[in-house]
Amino acid sequence: MVSKKKLQFKAKLLYNKREKGSFFRLKILAPAIAASCLPGQFVTLRLTDGCQPLLRRPFSIHRISGSGVEILYELVGRGTQILSQKRPGEYLDIIGPLGNGFNYPLSAIRYPLSILVAGGMGVAPLLFLAERLAYSVERRAHSKGRLYAKRYPLNAFVLIGAKNKNQILCEKEFRKFGCTVKIATDDGSKGYKGKVTQLLQHLLSTIDHRLSTIYGCGPRPMLKEISRICQRRNLAAQLSLEEHMACGIGACLGCAVDTKEGYKTVCKDGPVFDADRIIWEAE
Amino acid sequence: MKLSVNIGKLKLKNPVMVASGTFGYAGEFAGFIDINKLGAIVTKTITLKPRPGNPAPRTCETPAGMLNAIGLENPGADAFLKEKLPALNKIGIPVIASIAAETPGELKEIINLLNDAQVNAIELNLSCPNVKSLQSTISGSPLIAQDAQATHNWVRAVRKATRKTIIAKLSPNVADIAEIALAAQRAGADAVSLINTITAMSIDTKTRRPVLANITGGLSGPAVRPVAVRMVWEAYQKIKVPIIGMGGIMDVQSALEFFIAGASAINIGTANFINPRASIEIISGLKQYLKENKIKDINNLIGSLRT
Numbered sequence: 001m002v003s004k005k006k007l008q009f010k011a012k013l014l015y016n017k018r019e020k021g022s023f024f025r026l027k028i029l030a031p032a033i034a035a036s037c038l039p040g041q042f043v044t045l046r047l048t049d050g051c052q053p054l055l056r057r058p059f060s061i062h063r064i065s066g067s068g069v070e071i072l073y074e075l076v077g078r079g080t081q082i083l084s085q086k087r088p089g090e091y092l093d094i095i096g097p098l099g100n101g102f103n104y105p106l107s108a109i110r111y112p113l114s115i116l117v118a119g120g121m122g123v124a125p126l127l128f129l130a131e132r133l134a135y136s137v138e139r140r141a142h143s144k145g146r147l148y149a150k151r152y153p154l155n156a157f158v159l160i161g162a163k164n165k166n167q168i169l170c171e172k173e174f175r176k177f178g179c180t181v182k183i184a185t186d187d188g189s190k191g192y193k194g195k196v197t198q199l200l201q202h203l204l205s206t207i208d209h210r211l212s213t214i215y216g217c218g219p220r221p222m223l224k225e226i227s228r229i230c231q232r233r234n235l236a237a238q239l240s241l242e243e244h245m246a247c248g249i250g251a252c253l254g255c256a257v258d259t260k261e262g263y264k265t266v267c268k269d270g271p272v273f274d275a276d277r278i279i280w281e282a283e
Numbered sequence: 284m285k286l287s288v289n290i291g292k293l294k295l296k297n298p299v300m301v302a303s304g305t306f307g308y309a310g311e312f313a314g315f316i317d318i319n320k321l322g323a324i325v326t327k328t329i330t331l332k333p334r335p336g337n338p339a340p341r342t343c344e345t346p347a348g349m350l351n352a353i354g355l356e357n358p359g360a361d362a363f364l365k366e367k368l369p370a371l372n373k374i375g376i377p378v379i380a381s382i383a384a385e386t387p388g389e390l391k392e393i394i395n396l397l398n399d400a401q402v403n404a405i406e407l408n409l410s411c412p413n414v415k416s417l418q419s420t421i422s423g424s425p426l427i428a429q430d431a432q433a434t435h436n437w438v439r440a441v442r443k444a445t446r447k448t449i450i451a452k453l454s455p456n457v458a459d460i461a462e463i464a465l466a467a468q469r470a471g472a473d474a475v476s477l478i479n480t481i482t483a484m485s486i487d488t489k490t491r492r493p494v495l496a497n498i499t500g501g502l503s504g505p506a507v508r509p510v511a512v513r514m515v516w517e518a519y520q521k522i523k524v525p526i527i528g529m530g531g532i533m534d535v536q537s538a539l540e541f542f543i544a545g546a547s548a549i550n551i552g553t554a555n556f557i558n559p560r561a562s563i564e565i566i567s568g569l570k571q572y573l574k575e576n577k578i579k580d581i582n583n584l585i586g587s588l589r590t
Contacts (some may be wrong), residue, residue, distance in 0.1 A: 007314075052347060055349060056556070247555070249559070254342030255342070256338070262335055263336055
């Protein structure tokens, strides 16, 4: 889905706090972005006025609350280190909303079952998606002329994979939106011991998945595996990709992804792509 | 106060342009700035046939700069003329088409196409460091712009084929930039663009692999600025045609360095990625600088270095 309007402005940081371990959550006041953005879209932040780091950093939109845009991020390098030290009240140069998000309302109607697969930080845009999916079934319930006293139950599974239990994020939030959450950890410290894609295989072999759409966000090998699984079962999947980005707006052509239609940009044509369009590199 | 400058037959209302490859075909920036405030637009390099470009990763950040190895991804001359140029012309400022070719035959064909098109000038990209098939076969130098004779031959071929303003985009990966600039001037270039990116590489020490799939790429951004300023100054002392200066210009202070060193105009490149409004902010910054220093004409600033 596309929201065409692009905005650049100085936005006030409302909070910026450690979630757990090396994970942080911040909220920035950006009413125009909050009003128009869609799940799967992203923003870029300029972290300093100087040249270290030089380039803007892209971040998935994690949640919208009121006029604020929330970002979930992991401390991984110099850029996120600088970001983690920003204090509420400071202003950050923000551009957004950028890219094409998940194509969810269509899918929610045609494919009433949603399966969200997150690897590590991949939960960031998927929580926003889960919220909108929950909202869209609620609205559909109304549009049929029947009013439900309770929220129409969201038929969605969320599979979260991480190295260990300390790196599992947003479990409670997903449950709050009515999703069935399943966890996989590499070390077995929580949930299934193994890869989240194995958990997906297992789930697909135990449920009637014919009318489902799979949404994935996480490391490239995980997305490639989801793509393979979905191809074999003839399922539609939408994957949010990552690539080194310089501009974030489709000008530099740096964030190339190879597709059946030739190279596309992750920032402008993506970051969400239909899994069956992507040409994955050989092992 | 006069900000206008002449580059060959081209009259620019102000000397601030956007550099090839950093502004797409302008559409991406329409939401951010009034593009018609710019002096001109230099397009992403166009080749006769479409080019897919290089595999990813194509970019990475380096200290105060970035590497790129896009590989001249472009839709080809026909698609450019049909799909991109009409919208560019609507903006109402000069359009400079950046071009590259693999053979003299291709070069002639693309020039013929552009001769009939509404482009105001041609920037001949003799210096893309990321495309092997475009490299010089004449001299054994990897890039055309690394060899004075090859530079002369290519600019000459374009001069014979067009009456439009020709700008030769040169490479910093040379021992003597003035010699190459002089060869371009002698062959009939109306101006030279200095500098393209510096060939460079970055290594991921965990995997011991190059960060870029192409192994090497072109370095741009503030890290290259002192090299670019030095090269503009060296060329300015030897050539008569105007110099278009570029290399890590981020703000009005860095822009001024180029004018003082001898550039008649500037290109804003990497800065567009970091701040889409950089070029517009630099134009107003230049106006303010001229006003504060009681300089009536920007041409009086060009090459005004005190040594």
